[in-house]
Amino acid sequence: xxxxxxxxxxxxxxxxxxxxxxxxxxxxxxxxxxxxxxxxxxxxxxxxxxxxxxxxxxxxxxxxxxxxxxxxxxxxxxxxxxxxxxxxxxxxxxxxxxxxxxxxxxxxxxxxxxxxxxxxxxxxxxxxxxxxxxxxxxxxxxxxxxxxxxxxxxxxxxxxxxxxxxxxxxxxxxxxxxxxxxxxxxxxxxxxxxxxx
Amino acid sequence: xxxxxxxxxxxxxxxxxxxxxxxxxxxxxxxxxxxxxxxxxxxxxxxxxxxxxxxxxxxxxxxxxxxxxxxxxxxxxxxxxxxxxxxxxxxxxxxxxxxxxxxxxxxxxxxxxxxxxxxxxxxxxxxxxxxxxxxxxxxxxxxxxxxxxxxxxxxxxxxxxxxxxxxxxxxxxxxxxxxxxxxxxxxxxxxxxxxxxxxxxxxxxxxxxxxxxxxxxxxxxxxxxxxxxxxxxxxxxxxxxxxxxxxxxxxxxxxxxxxxxxxxxxxxxxxxxxxxxxxxxxxxxxxxxxxxxxxxxxxxxxxxxxxxxxxxxxxxxxxxxxxxxxxxxxxxxxxxxxxxxxxxxxxxxxxxxxxxxxxxxxxxxxxxxxxxxxxxxxxxxxxxxxxxxxxxxxxxxxxxxxxxxxxxxxxxxxxxxxxxxxxxxxxxxxxxxxxxxxxxxxxxxxxxxxxxxxxxxxxxxxxxxxxxxxxxx
Numbered sequence: 001x002x003x004x005x006x007x008x009x010x011x012x013x014x015x016x017x018x019x020x021x022x023x024x025x026x027x028x029x030x031x032x033x034x035x036x037x038x039x040x041x042x043x044x045x046x047x048x049x050x051x052x053x054x055x056x057x058x059x060x061x062x063x064x065x066x067x068x069x070x071x072x073x074x075x076x077x078x079x080x081x082x083x084x085x086x087x088x089x090x091x092x093x094x095x096x097x098x099x100x101x102x103x104x105x106x107x108x109x110x111x112x113x114x115x116x117x118x119x120x121x122x123x124x125x126x127x128x129x130x131x132x133x134x135x136x137x138x139x140x141x142x143x144x145x146x147x148x149x150x151x152x153x154x155x156x157x158x159x160x161x162x163x164x165x166x167x168x169x170x171x172x173x174x175x176x177x178x179x180x181x182x183x184x185x186x187x188x189x190x191x192x193x194x195x196x197x
Numbered sequence: 198x199x200x201x202x203x204x205x206x207x208x209x210x211x212x213x214x215x216x217x218x219x220x221x222x223x224x225x226x227x228x229x230x231x232x233x234x235x236x237x238x239x240x241x242x243x244x245x246x247x248x249x250x251x252x253x254x255x256x257x258x259x260x261x262x263x264x265x266x267x268x269x270x271x272x273x274x275x276x277x278x279x280x281x282x283x284x285x286x287x288x289x290x291x292x293x294x295x296x297x298x299x300x301x302x303x304x305x306x307x308x309x310x311x312x313x314x315x316x317x318x319x320x321x322x323x324x325x326x327x328x329x330x331x332x333x334x335x336x337x338x339x340x341x342x343x344x345x346x347x348x349x350x351x352x353x354x355x356x357x358x359x360x361x362x363x364x365x366x367x368x369x370x371x372x373x374x375x376x377x378x379x380x381x382x383x384x385x386x387x388x389x390x391x392x393x394x395x396x397x398x399x400x401x402x403x404x405x406x407x408x409x410x411x412x413x414x415x416x417x418x419x420x421x422x423x424x425x426x427x428x429x430x431x432x433x434x435x436x437x438x439x440x441x442x443x444x445x446x447x448x449x450x451x452x453x454x455x456x457x458x459x460x461x462x463x464x465x466x467x468x469x470x471x472x473x474x475x476x477x478x479x480x481x482x483x484x485x486x487x488x489x490x491x492x493x494x495x496x497x498x499x500x501x502x503x504x505x506x507x508x509x510x511x512x513x514x515x516x517x518x519x520x521x522x523x524x525x526x527x528x529x530x531x532x533x534x535x536x537x538x539x540x541x542x543x544x545x546x547x548x549x550x551x552x553x554x555x556x557x558x559x560x561x562x563x564x565x566x567x568x569x570x571x572x573x574x575x576x577x578x579x580x581x582x583x584x585x586x587x588x589x590x591x592x593x594x595x596x597x598x599x600x601x602x603x604x605x606x607x608x609x610x611x612x613x614x615x616x617x618x619x620x621x622x623x624x625x626x627x628x629x630x631x632x633x634x635x636x637x638x639x640x641x642x643x644x645x646x647x648x649x650x651x652x653x654x655x656x657x658x659x660x661x662x663x664x665x666x667x668x669x670x
Contacts, residue, residue, distance in 0.1 A: 032230065040230045044274065057349065080200070088350045088467050095199070117371075117501050119363035121419035125339030125356030134355045136419075138364050138467065138501070145470045147501075149351055149361075159371055159494075175353050 008049045017051060024048040056091035059102055064178040067167045067196065069109050071144065072100035085144045105141070109165050112142035113181065118157035130177065131192075137181060139163065153192050154182040170194035199472045206475075208516040209458060211315035214670055216445035216452035217660055218321070218438040219256075220601035221245035224624040225433035225589030226402045228331035234273065235285035237434040238327055241594075242286060245436055248610075249449040256438065257286070259448060261319035263293035266306030266326035267593035271341055273329035282325065296593075299345050300535060302326060303435065303596025304457070304647020304656030310439050311457040320444040326593035327434035338430055345650055347465050359427060359536070361651050363419035365466065366538035368501035370421060372494035373553045381421060383556040384537040385412035388425045388586055390565065391534055395583025397633050399621045400598075403429040403587045426537040428585035435597035437604075453607055454666060455600075456518045456659045460509025462499070464653045469505070471497045475512050477548040479522040484551050492553050499652075504539075507546035507646060510657035514644075515548075518659045519668025523548055523577070524563070526667060528640040529606045530579040531599035533648035533655075534586050540579075543646055547657075549577065566635050574638065581606070581635040596647030596656060603643035603660045611636040641665040 008023035025047040032041040054061055063070045073085045074093035081095040085105070093100050116138045124132065135152040153166060163181040171194055172178045180195060188197070221244025223237040239253075246256040263286075265279035275281060279295035298305040303326040310324035330338055340356040351361060366384075374380030386409060395404030407425065415425040438448075445452035463469055474485050489496045499505045511523075520526045532547075534540040544555035549563070562568030563576040582588045582602040585595060605611045612634035614620070621628040642665060645658040661667070 034231075052348075054349065061349075084470075086468075088347075088465060090468075094468075117364040117368035119360055119367055119419045119421075121355065121357065121360050121363070121417070123339075123357060123359070123418050124336070125341075125343050125358075126334075126337040127340050128356045129353075130355055134360070136354060136360050136364060138368075147467050147469075149354060149364075149465070149467050151354060159368070176350050177353050 010051050057089055060089045061174050061176075061178070064167055065169060065172040065174065067106070067169060068104060069106045069165060069179070070102050071105040073103050074098070075101045086146050087141065087144050087148050088146060105144070106165070108141055108143065113139050113163050113165065114141075115157050115159055115161045115163060116140040116147050117159060118152070120157070137163065139181060150176070151180055152182065153180040153195065154186050154190050164197065166191055166195040166197055168194050169196050199470050201475075206512075209513055212317055213315060214442055215311050215314045215455050216440050216442060216663075217455040217600065217604055218440050218445050218448045218452045219245045219249045220435065220437035220597065220604055221248065222400050222435040222594070222598055222601055223433045224400055224402075225431045225591055227429070227431060229432050230331070234278070234327055234329050234434070235282055237432070238282050238286065238325055238436070241325065241434040241436045245438055251448070257288060259321040259440070259444065260288060260323045260438070261291060261321050262310075262313055263288055263291055263323040263325065264296055264306045264310045264313075265293060266296040266302040266324070266597070267328055268297055268299055268302045269328065269330075269341055269592065271344070272332060272338070274332060282327070286325075288323070298654040299649030300533065300590075300592055301596060301647040301649035301654040301656055302593040303598065304645070304658060305459065305596070305654060306593070307437060307439075307596060307600060307658055308457040308459050308656050310437070311455060314439050314441055321438065321440040321448075323436060323438060324597060325434065325436040326595070326597045328591040328593045329432055330430050330591065331432045335430065350467070351465060357419065359419045359422055361466065362536050362539065363422045365501045365542070365651065366421050366536070368494075369538060369542065372492050372502055373555070380556060381413070382409055383559050384421075384426060384541065385409040386559055387534065387537040387540050388412045391580050391584045391587035392425070393587070394566070394581050394635060395587025396629065397635055398583050398588055398615055399617075399624055399626060399628070401583045401588035402431060403589065404583055422536055422538065426586075428535045428590040429588075431589035431591040433589055433591040433594055435594040435601055437597050437600055451608060452663070453604060454661045454663050456514055457656055458510050458513035458517060459654065459656045460506040460513070461654050462505040462652050464650060466501060466651045469497070469499055472499075472505075474498050474552065475508055477508075477511060478515055478520065479548060480551070488552070495553065502542065503552060504542055504546050504648070504652035504655060506652045506655035507543055507648065507657070510646070510655045511547050514657035514659050518661060519666070520659070521667075523644065527577055527642050527644050529581065529603060529637045529643040530577055531582060531602055531643070531645040532579050532584065533595070533646045534580060534584040535590070535648065537586070539648065540584075543648070547644070547646070566637065578637055581611075581637070596645065596658070599645035599647065600658050600660060603645055603658075606637050606640040606643060607660060607662050609636065609640070642667075
């Protein structure tokens with residue numbers, strides 16, 4: 001097992017990735033045999049680290065660590081979608097393809113977020129890090145033309161329930177998991193560890 | 198509200214008619230520890246040749262280009278898998294290309310092969326699809342499938358695709374199911390039907406006799422969806438051979454006309470913006486008058502309750518083939534029942550019922566081979582193969598398997614192929630003593646839907662006996 005210290009890390013210098021540590025691990029496979037001992041195949045273990053650019057969405061994921069939710073808005077006066085607010089964040093307006101304006105919608109989310117649909121699941125795919133059961137919620141906001149997928153951290157979801165955002169500000173993952181929601185009126189004491197309003 | 202231009206809504210026009218000459222399939226299983234993908238593809242192509250009394254070599258001699266559908270390179274751990282299969286099929290130096298559109302990969306592969314013949318580029322094309330989903334454990338497979346969601350905004354949330362579907366089921370249940378427990382039972386009836394039809398299909402690996410109670414008692418995957426509401430994860434291959442009229446009739450006596458159209462919509466359900474409902478030929482604006490009053494919560498189209506991509510694929514395909522009303526003009530259908538809820542959603546997108554009334558297609562008995570209420574043939578039987586829930590979902594092969602099933606139905610050879618005890622034996626199975634021939638008597642026209650993700654890509658394939666065309670070329 002690779003130690004944390006040896007895990008690969010990356011930074012960007014002068015527009016290029018600078019890498020440190022190990023980005024993959026090599027381990028031998030083992031034969032896969034039938035009951036009678038006949039060879040059918042082999043196992044092929046591997047461990048590797050991908051680099052992933054958030055590009056123009058980076059501001060959204062950085063914003064979560066500062067308790068901010070950013071959306072984007074098309075401000076092109078010639079576009080039929082002018083004024084449309086997108087959350088999930090879209091870097092470009094899908095209609096006119098002009099770069100959309102980044103706007104802070106944290107207050108809008110706090111005041112108008114409502115559960116549009118939800119599910120509760122105890123099953124996950126490999127690599128899940130959310131607490132089980134996961135309460136997926138789809139959150140709609142007044143004046144926003146899209147519906148954000150996220151998860152509820154406190155209580156039981158219902159369609160139409162008012163919810164407010166919470167943010168993982170301690171040990172953030174810099175992923176969508178840093179944003180969660182709780183029913184309106186939830187006290188601080190009920191928030192999961194590491195999260196704040 | 199978003200709108201589409203006239204150019205975007207143009208009905209596709211082909212330069213010449215396209216025919217489905219033959220097709221074939223391997224057996225489908227959860228795993229084939231002792232077979233490589235190429236073995237499965239060769240089995241499918243060999244079956245296609247045998248159905249028209251050709252040797253594989255003879256059939257290959259007609260093929261001019263090849264389209265290969267397999268969704269997930271990472272499942273099979275092989276990039277350029279299409280090059281491997283093309284070589285193993287001995288089809289060099291023909292031009293070939295890989296197709297990937299998630300769950301719609303099989304249908305999209307047919308779409309490309311179809312256009313190639315229609316354009317005149319090739320007189321005969323191969324559409325071959327497969328998936329290798331047994332090289333990782335199921336939870337890693339679920340993660341791989343979830344990678345087809347948006348990797349920044351969705352995949353990290355549970356790494357499970359069923360969850361992204363279940364939110365649609367929840368919303369549908371509230372808006373159109375009016376939160377009635379009986380709607381949950383309607384979903385269960387679909388699972389019972391498809392598992393039950395799969396029981397009579399030797400190619401299938403999910404066939405079983407179950408009850409509504411079994412479905413409702415099966416483990417919750419993502420509430421309200423339960424294990425028996427979900428499609429299978431499969432390995433296998435399927436292929437189809439398409440050709441122009443002259444070549445098709447040279448290759449076999451009874452080629453069938455084929456039309457394929459496609460639609461798309463956002464990868465994330467989250468991004469669906471509100472729009473007017475695109476109408477099918479048998480619908481009018483009156484059909485959806487006061488819609489949101491009749492169904493409180495149905496204030497967005499397609500919202501979380503419908504698939505625009507399916508509606509658009511039918512919008513194009515129905516008009517290409519001359520279909521006015523699918524219930525009147527079609528005899529058999531194979532739908533993409535990734536989950537029972539998506540089957541219901543598709544009934545409405547395809548106009549089998551108006552939006553909001555999909556469950557009636559099941560409750561009326563129209564969807565069955567034999568209507569359980571009347572004992573007479575169902576009006577438009579669907580998923581007699583067992584579909585994705587009862588037969589297989591070897592992703593790249595699925596849309597092609599559906600089309601092969603339609604072909605056998607329209608040829609009147611469904612019973613011959615599915616009922617042959619030697620075929621059951623060759624797959625290591627025993628033909629059930631209570632096996633039922635699910636041939637739809639007099640089937641002339643069929644439809645297949647191949648569907649990706651939560652509706653990102655959808656193809657609509659229509660197969661028609663050439664003596665029963667609905668529209669002049």
